[in-house]
Amino acid sequence: MKLQRHIIVTSLLVIYALFMTFHFGLDLLKNGQETRFYLTVAAEALVIILTFFALRRRDRIRKRQNKDIP
Numbered sequence: 326m327k328l329q330r331h332i333i334v335t336s337l338l339v340i341y342a343l344f345m346t347f348h349f350g351l352d353l354l355k356n357g358q359e360t361r362f363y364l365t366v367a368a369e370a371l372v373i374i375l376t377f378f379a380l381r382r383r384d385r386i387r388k389r390q391n392k393d394i395p
Contacts, residue, residue: 331380335373342369 346366353362 329381329384331377331384334380335377338373338376342366342373345369 346369350362350366353359353365
C-alpha cells in the first residue's frame with residue numbers, strides 16, 4: 326500500500342513541531358513566557374490540522390481525476 330502524501334507531510338510537520346517545542350519551548354517556559362508558548366503551540370497545531378485536511382482533499386480530487394481518465 327502506497328503511503329498517502331497527506332499522511333507523510335502531516336507526520337513530518339508533527340515531528341518538526343515537537344522538536345521545535347522541546348528545543349525552544351522549554352526556554353520560553355523557564356523565562357516565564359507561558360502565554361507565548363501556548364499560543365505558539367496552538368498555532369502550530371492549527372496549521373498542521375488545516376494542512377492535513379487540505380492535502381487529503383487534494384489527494385482525493387487527484388484520485389477521482391485519475392479514475393475518470395481511461
